Amino acid sequence: MDDYTLPFWIYLGVLTFFVAGAMKKILASHLSAAPALVAWLGATVLVERLWAFCLPAVLLLALLVLAFCIYSAARTGPPPTTLSAHGKAVFITGCDTGFGNAAAKHLDALGFEVFATVLDLSGDGARDLQRTCSPRLTLLQVDITQPQQVQQALLDTKAKLGLKGLWGLVNNAGVCVNFGDAELSLMSNFRGCMEVNFFGTLSVTKSFLPLLRQAKGRIVTISSPAGDQPFPCLAAYGASKAALNLFTNTLRHELEPWGVHVSTVLPSAFKTGQSSNHAYWEQQHKQLLQSLSPALLEEYGEDYVAETKELFQSHASQANPDLSVVIDTITTALLSPQPQARYYAGPGVGLMYFIYTYCPFGLSNRFLQSLFMKKQVMPRALRKQSGFNLDLSLHNNNNNEEKLK
Incomplete structure (x- = not known):
C-alpha cells in the first residue's frame, strides 16, 4: 500500500x-x-x-x-435557446445603485418593459436611468419597508400593464447595516437588516404574486452566501439573508404548480452602494464606538474595533467593480426556458459552497475565516488573560527550578 x-x-x-x-x-x-x-x-x-x-x-x-x-x-454546438424579452414586463427593486441600476439598464436594452423602484426620484441613480433608458422604463419611488408605498407601486404597475401579467420580479433591494461582532452590533442593526432584506422583500413578493401567477412568470432574488455560511462579523446581515433564502426555497415548491419559477442569485464580492466610500466606513466606525458601553469597549478594545473597520474597508476595496456577471445571471434566470433554482455569480462562490458542503466543519470554518476576516488583534480582555496565564506559567517554572536546586 x-x-x-x-x-x-x-x-x-x-x-x-x-x-x-x-x-x-x-x-x-x-x-x-x-x-x-x-x-x-x-x-x-x-x-x-x-x-x-x-x-x-x-x-x-x-x-x-x-x-x-x-x-x-x-x-459543443449551438448555444441553448432563450426566450424573447419582447412584450415581457419586469419589476426591479433597489435601482438607485449597484445591481438594480445596472440590471434595469440591461433589461431595458434587451426590450423588457422595466418597472424600476428607487428611494429618491431626484437622485443620481434615477436621473441616470431616465437619461440612458428607453421610454418603456417606468421609475417608481418605493421604500419596500413601507407597505403603503409597495401597494401604490402595485397599483401603478397594474395600470400600466392593463390585462397583461408580470413576467419577472427581481428582488434586489437590500442593506448591510451591521458592523463588527454580533455582541457589538446594536439590536437596531439586526432589525434594520430584517426589515429591508426579509420583511421588505416578503411584502413586495406577496403583493406582486397575483400578477406573476397570471403570467406564469419568474421570481429572481438577489441573496448572499452570508445567508448560508457563517461569515464573521456579518451576523445581522447573514441572519436576514438566511431567512430570505428559506422563504425563497419554500416559495419555489409552493409556486411550482402555478408555473412560476423561483431562482436565487448568490453573488461573490462586488463593489456596490457605499462599499468603496472611505467616509462611509469612518462614519460606521465612529457610530459603533459611540454606541458601545464603556465596559464592553474595555473588554474588546479600540484597536480591535479599528482593525475590524480596516478589514471591512480593505475587503470592499478589493471587490470586483464589474457587475456584468451578476447582470448576465439575472438575465439568464429571467429568459432561460428552464431556470436553475440557484445561480453562483462570480469567481470562487462555487468553490466556497463545495468546501462548505463536502469538507469537514473544522476545515470549512477555517477556510471561511481566512477568506473574509483575517483578524490578527485579539479582544483586549483575552490578551490580558493570555498575558496573565503566561506570567503564571513563568512563575510556576521558576518555583519548580528553585525546588530542584
Missing part, C-alpha cells in the same frame, strides 16, 4: 469529484436525473476498476483528460 500512496490520494480526489458531480447533477436537474446519474456513476465505477488494476497515476490522469476532451466536444 505504501508504494501507491500518491496514486491513492489522486484516486480519492478523482472519486470525490465524480461523486460530488453526480450529486450536483441530481440537485440541479429539473427533469429526470436518471441519465446523468447513470453516466456519472458509470464513470466512477470505471475509475474504481482502473485503480483496482493499479494503473500508474500518469496514465489515469491521461485517461481523465481524454474523457474531459470527449465530453467537451460532445457539448
